[in-house]
Every structure is written in C-alpha cells, then in structure tokens.
Amino acid sequence: MMGDAIVTLLDVDKFFGANHVIKKLNLTVQQGEFLTLLGPSGCGKTTILRMIAGFEDASAGSIEVQGERVEDKEAFERDVNTVFQSYALFPHMTVFDNIAYGLTVKRVPKQEIKERVKEMLALVQLEGFEGRRPDMMSGGQKQRVAIARALINNPKVLLLDEPLGALDLKLRKQMQLELKRLQKKLNITFIYVTHDQEEAMTMSDRIAVINNGILEQIDTPKEIYKHPKTRFVADFIGESNILEGQVLDCQDGLCRIQLETGMVLLQSPNRKPADPVMICVRPEVMKYERSPVDGFSLPGTIKDIIFVGAQYRTLIVLENGMEIKVNRVKPEKDLKEGDSVYLYWEPEDALGIGDLKQGGSVNEQQ
Amino acid sequence: MPKHKRERKKRIGQRIATGFALLIYLFIYAPIAVMIVFSFNDQETNYFWNGFTLRWYEKLFYDSSIVEYLWVSLIIAVSATILSVIIGTLGAVGLVRFEFKLKKLVNQSLYIPIVIPEIVLGISLLILFDFIKLPLGFIAIILAHVTFCVPFVIIIMRGRLAGLDLSVEEASMDLGANRMTTFFRITLPMLLPGIISGAFMSFTLSIDDVIISNFVAGPYSTTLPVKILSLVKTGLSPEVNALATIMILVMLFGILANSIVQAVLRKRASTVIKSYF
Ligand SMILES: Nc1ncnc2c1ncn2[C@@H]1O[C@H](COP(=O)(O)OP(=O)(O)OP(=O)(O)O)[C@@H](O)[C@H]1O
Numbered sequence: 219m220m221g222d223a224i225v226t227l228l229d230v231d232k233f234f235g236a237n238h239v240i241k242k243l244n245l246t247v248q249q250g251e252f253l254t255l256l257g258p259s260g261c262g263k264t265t266i267l268r269m270i271a272g273f274e275d276a277s278a279g280s281i282e283v284q285g286e287r288v289e290d291k292e293a294f295e296r297d298v299n300t301v302f303q304s305y306a307l308f309p310h311m312t313v314f315d316n317i318a319y320g321l322t323v324k325r326v327p328k329q330e331i332k333e334r335v336k337e338m339l340a341l342v343q344l345e346g347f348e349g350r351r352p353d354m355m356s357g358g359q360k361q362r363v364a365i366a367r368a369l370i371n372n373p374k375v376l377l378l379d380e381p382l383g384a385l386d387l388k389l390r391k392q393m394q395l396e397l398k399r400l401q402k403k404l405n406i407t408f409i410y411v412t413h414d415q416e417e418a419m420t421m422s423d424r425i426a427v428i429n430n431g432i433l434e435q436i437d438t439p440k441e442i443y444k445h446p447k448t449r450f451v452a453d454f455i456g457e458s459n460i461l462e463g464q465v466l467d468c469q470d471g472l473c474r475i476q477l478e479t480g481m482v483l484l485q486s487p488n489r490k491p492a493d494p495v496m497i498c499v500r501p502e503v504m505k506y507e508r509s510p511v512d513g514f515s516l517p518g519t520i521k522d523i524i525f526v527g528a529q530y531r532t533l534i535v536l537e538n539g540m541e542i543k544v545n546r547v548k549p550e551k552d553l554k555e556g557d558s559v560y561l562y563w564e565p566e567d568a569l570g571i572g573d574l575k576q577g578g579s580v581n582e583q584q
Numbered sequence: 585m586p587k588h589k590r591e592r593k594k595r596i597g598q599r600i601a602t603g604f605a606l607l608i609y610l611f612i613y614a615p616i617a618v619m620i621v622f623s624f625n626d627q628e629t630n631y632f633w634n635g636f637t638l639r640w641y642e643k644l645f646y647d648s649s650i651v652e653y654l655w656v657s658l659i660i661a662v663s664a665t666i667l668s669v670i671i672g673t674l675g676a677v678g679l680v681r682f683e684f685k686l687k688k689l690v691n692q693s694l695y696i697p698i699v700i701p702e703i704v705l706g707i708s709l710l711i712l713f714d715f716i717k718l719p720l721g722f723i724a725i726i727l728a729h730v731t732f733c734v735p736f737v738i739i740i741m742r743g744r745l746a747g748l749d750l751s752v753e754e755a756s757m758d759l760g761a762n763r764m765t766t767f768f769r770i771t772l773p774m775l776l777p778g779i780i781s782g783a784f785m786s787f788t789l790s791i792d793d794v795i796i797s798n799f800v801a802g803p804y805s806t807t808l809p810v811k812i813l814s815l816v817k818t819g820l821s822p823e824v825n826a827l828a829t830i831m832i833l834v835m836l837f838g839i840l841a842n843s844i845v846q847a848v849l850r851k852r853a854s855t856v857i858k859s860y861f
C-alpha cells in the first residue's frame with residue numbers, strides 16, 4: 219500500500235513572534251497513505267497543514283512535495299488541496315460553481331467542467347444539489363461540497379483540517395467511513411488533522427502524535443496503542459494507568475518493579491536493576507483480587523464501581539492516594555465499595571514506556 | 585400573576601408601542617406630506633387649499649435652468665460617489681488587513697469628518713482650496729464631497745471586511761487561483777453589497793448637500809439644492825414645493841433601487857461577476 223515519500227518535512231521550525239509553535243519537526247508521508255496528525259488543541263496541527271499548503275512559511279527547515287522543495291511556491295502553485303475546518307465554501311456561488319472553481323480558474327473547457335463536476339457530485343453523493351447555495355445546506359452536505367471541490371483538481375495530496383469537527387456523532391461516524399472509502403478508491407494521500415483519537419484510530423494507516431509542537435511518535439494505530447513510546451502518547455491514546463518505579467531484578471525478560479506503594483511484574487527484555495521505569499497498564503487489562511497474586515503486591519481500596527454503558531468501571535485508590543481505573547464487562551463478585559483489594563495484571567499486558575521525561579520526545583524518522 | 589392577566593398586559597403594552605411608533609412616523613413625515621400636498625395647490629401661497637393643479641410642475645418643466653442645476657448635481661454626485669467608493673474601499677482594506685503604527689488613531693479619526701459641523705468643514709475646505717490655489721467650482725465641490733463621503737464608505741466596508749472569512753480567499757488560492765483572480769472572483773463579489781451600500785450612501789450625501797457646496801461653489805457650478813436655497817430666500821413658493829417633491833421622488837427611487845440591487849445580489853452574485861470575465 220505504501221510507496222515512496224510524497225511529503226517530507228525536514229527539521230521544520232515555526233515561530234509566531236516569540237512563540238515557538240513547531241519544534242524541529244521531521245515527518246515523512248508515504249504515497250497513498252492516510253496519515254493522521256493527532257494532538258490536543260493548540261499543539262500545532264493546523265500550522266503544520268498550513269505550511270504544507272503554503273499559507274504559512276516555515277521559520278526554518280525544508281518542506282518537499284514529491285521530492286521538490288516548495289518553499290518558493292505560492293499556495294496556488296502547489297499540488298496539494300485543502301479541506302478547511304470551517305468548510306470555507308464560496309457563499310456567493312452555487313454548489314456547481316463551488317466545485318467547478320478549481321477547473322474554472324484553470325480555464326478548462328466548459329463541457330469538460332460539466333462532466334467533471336457531475337462525477338464529483340456522484341462521488342460525494344450530492345446529485346441534484348448543483349443549483350443550491352451553501353447557506354441552504356446542512357453541515358454534512360457542506361462538508362461534501364468542500365471535499366468535492368478539493369478533489370476536482372486531482373491533487374496528489376489532500377489536506378483535511380478536522381473536517382468532521384462540526385458534525386454530530388452519528389453523521390461523523392458515517393462520514394468517517396465515506397472518507398476512508400474515497401481515499402481508498404482514489405488512492406490519494408490524505409493528511410488528516412483531528413484531536414479525536416477514536417477517529418484517528420479507525421481511519422488512519424499511521425498516526426503522528428503531536429504535543430506542543432513536538433512529534434511524539436509516528437506509527438500504525440495498533441503500534442501506537444500497544445507500544446506508546448512516551449508518557450504523553452500512553453496518556454493521550456486510550457485510557458491508561460501510569461505507574462512509576464524502579465527495576466529490582468530481571469530474569470528471562472521478566473522484571474520485578476518496585477513502586478512507591480508495592481511491587482509488580484513487567485515483561486521487559488533489556489532493563490537493568492535500579493533503572494527507572496514507567497509502566498502503562500490499560501484499564502481493560504488491570505485486574506484485582508481479595509488476596510495478593512504471585513509476584514504482585516499492590517494494595518488498594520475500592521472507591522467506586524460505576525456502570526458505564528457496556529461495562530463496569532471500578533476506581534481503586536492506592537495507599538499514596540493515586541487512583542487506578544479498572545474496566546470490567548461484569549463486576550467482580552462479592553467485592554464492593556470500601557473493600558481492600560490487591561491489583562495485578564498479566565505481565566505481558568503491561569507496557570514499559572521508554573523514557574521517563576514527561577512530555578519528552580522521541581523524534582523518530584524512518 | 586395568572587396567565588390571562590399576563591397576556592392582557594402584554595397586549596396593552598404592544599398597543600402602546602404601536603401607537604408610539606405611529607406618532608413618531610407622523611412627526612417625521614407630516615412636514616413632507618404637507619409640502620407634497622401644497623405642490624399641487626392652485627394658489628401662490630401655502631396658507632389654504634384652492635384646488636388641484638399641475639401648473640407648478642409645468643412651470644418647472646419649462647424652466648430649462650432647473651434642468652441644468654439638476655445635471656450639475658448629478659454629475660457631481662456620480663463623480664464623488666465613484667471616487668469615494670474606490671478610495672474608501674481601498675482604505676478599508678488597508679485598515680482591516682494590514683498592521684501599521686497609529687492604526688488605532690486612524691480608525692478613531694474617521695469619525696471626525698462625520699461629527700464635525702458642516703459649516704466648519706466648509707470653511708476649512710474653502711481655506712485649503714484657496715491655499716493650494718484650486719479654483720472654486722466643479723472640481724472643488726467634487727473633492728469636498730469626497731471628503732465627507734469617504735469616512736462613511738470606509739466605515740461600511742470596514743464592517744464587511746471584518747466579517748469576511750479569510751479562509752475563503754485561502755480556499756480560492758488553494759484551488760489554483762492567483763491573487764488577482766481571487767480578488768475579482770471571491771473578494772470583490774463578497775464585498776459588492778457593501779460597495780453598493782457605500783455608493784448609494786455617498787450619492788445621497790452628495791446630492792442633498794447644501795452648506796459645503798455653497799462654500800466651494802463657483803460660477804456655473806450651482807447645484808440643485810443650492811439653487812433651491814436661494815429660491816427660498818425670496819419666499820416660499822409652490823414651485824419650490826414641486827421641485828422638492830421631485831427630489832424626494834428621486835431619493836425614494838434610489839432607496840428602492842438599493843434594496844432591489846441588494847436582493848438580486850444575494851441571489852445571483854456569482855453570475856453578476858462572471859459577466860466581467
Ligand atoms: N497566525 C497566528 N499568529 C500567532 N499565533 C498563532 C497563529 N496561528 C496559530 N498560532 C498559535 O500557534 C499554536 C498552534 O496553533 P494551531 O492552530 O496550529 O493549533 P491546532 O493544533 O490546530 O489546535 P486546534 O486543535 O485547536 O485547532 C497555538 O498556540 C496558536 O495560538
């Protein structure tokens with residue numbers, strides 16, 4: 219599915235005045251891939267897209283599209299198109315004129331424009347809407363017009379800035395599937411911005427997690443979930459309990475870890491005694507019993523058992539006050555709020571996170 | 585309070601408000617109505633009704649000098665409007681889109697030509713034109729009208745520009761349109777309703793100006809309102825009533841035209857602009 223690099227950012231920095239918004243960003247996007255930029259609000263996702271599209275200049279570093287540096291190219295000379303967060307449809311034009319715009323300004327013959335617009339309308343399932351004006355359409359319909367308008371130029375790369383942000387949950391789910399279908403069908407590279415991690419997980423071939431202008435990790439959704447490289451990623455992607463401690467000893471890749479209020483096991487190939495470690499345990503693999511389980515002794519007290527839709531969520535308080543989240547499909551029998559329990563997990567279910575720096579970066583480049 | 589009582593109070597409140605609004609309208613339009621009525625009065629004075637006649641209009645119609653004054657007024661108003669719209673639109677673009685020193689001061693000082701007494705503006709323009717040796721007359725009147733029209737155009741256009749979504753222009757460039765195409769196809773059509781409002785505003789301000797025109801007028805540049813003023817000096821006559829009535833009709837036509845154009849624009853702006861290409 220993946221071929222050569224189509225967009226490459228090399229050591230890109232961006233300052234807004236004194237505000238360092240993007241920090242030494244290295245990012246390679248493969249031909250035909252669905253790459254998602256995921257990160258909290260204000261982390262710089264839009265800025266990255268705008269630099270690729272040509273609306274902002276990078277303060278330092280270089281940006282290449284199809285092996286060609288684009289710094290000196292104006293936005294209208296670049297072979298990328300954008301679907302804007304606010305749709306940015308032309309309010310004084312009909313749907314037809316909106317979609318046709320890219321071809322009209324290139325002075326494509328009228329007959330050809332007509333055919334292409336027709337194709338695009340069919341692609342986004344908006345046949346019959348050509349005479350409408352944007353202000354007479356629903357959010358989802360406007361979104362489709364924006365997508366059709368951006369696709370009519372046959373761009374090599376489509377940049378999408380939170381395109382589904384303004385839609386309700388149900389429509390969003392439906393549009394997620396449609397976008398994915400379009401991307402597969404047209405085999406266009408998508409660089410997609412969202413701060414919704416579930417959306418990123420369902421749609422992407424790879425996810426680039428951005429925090430505070432730094433690329434924390436870029437990997438497949440599965441890899442990001444299973445092997446977060448930084449504490450930030452572990453915290454941001456899915457739910458997690460993060461425990462800090464120190465290696466006591468290791469045997470055959472199984473290490474005993476000393477925590478502040480107990481001892482636990484972690485499967486980890488190359489760690490030495492006295493190494494600091496950070497363990498990430500997802501709520502769904504966390505378990506608890508009345509009495510300690512082999513190799514574990516991490517006592518706590520049940521604070522709360524809440525039924526949330528499909529599962530039960532139990533909050534357990536450790537002796538140092540830290541709250542641990544546990545998700546169960548069925549509640550543990552006979553255990554109720556206020557009971558003392560011991561936490562444990564299957565050693566292979568927990569993850570050791572590489573570095574200990576909070577929000578530290580592993581700026582990785584393949 | 586029970587529901588029916590509350591509703592009755594509301595109804596009474598509504599009646600009072602409607603009555604009040606009617607009073608205000610009466611207050612505003614009664615003088616105009618009286619003037620229009622007396623322009624059809626078969627009597628030299630405005631004291632009592634003496635039967636219907638069109639002779640004052642006939643008299644106006646045969647007085648060729650009146651038509652001349654009207655032409656002067658129109659030419660000045662159209663020229664001042666075109667200049668004001670161009671200067672005001674560009675000025676507003678600069679004020680909204682670019683950052684520069686003293687921007688705040690410039691923004692605030694826009695209101696000075698609007699609030700300053702017209703007589704003061706008239707005198708200062710007279711002094712200025714005298715100083716730069718600009719002969720009084722046509723050109724001087726046009727420039728004087730531009731002076732007080734531009735701030736209005738800037739204020740109207742500033743509002744429109746501030747409400748204009750920048751990403752729409754970016755979307756245009758993203759789709760391959762260069763800056764000029766983007767300006768003509770996207771920015772200008774979106775600003776058009778504002779430009780037209782500004783133009784009608786300037787036209788109205790210019791065509792009914794008396795004080796400032798009076799100061800900077802020269803030979804052969806007497807505008808219609810200035811003429812009316814001089815006619816009135818020798819006493820009110822039904823002829824003046826008829827002339828003023830015609831002017832009101834012209835104004836009404838202008839207002840109506842503005843609303844029609846705005847409505848059409850809202851519907852078919854894209855095609856309007858396409859015809860320019
Ligand atoms: N034109 C600008 N001038 C100054 N600062 C800016 C500008 N645009 C963005 N910033 C700053 O850059 C940082 C990153 O902004 P950006 O819009 O890229 O965030 P984002 O990740 O897209 O956030 P969101 O999810 O809220 O859209 C923010 O701190 C923002 O305040």
Ligand SMILES: [Mg+2]
Nearest residue numbers: 263264265379
């Ligand atoms: Mg953003």
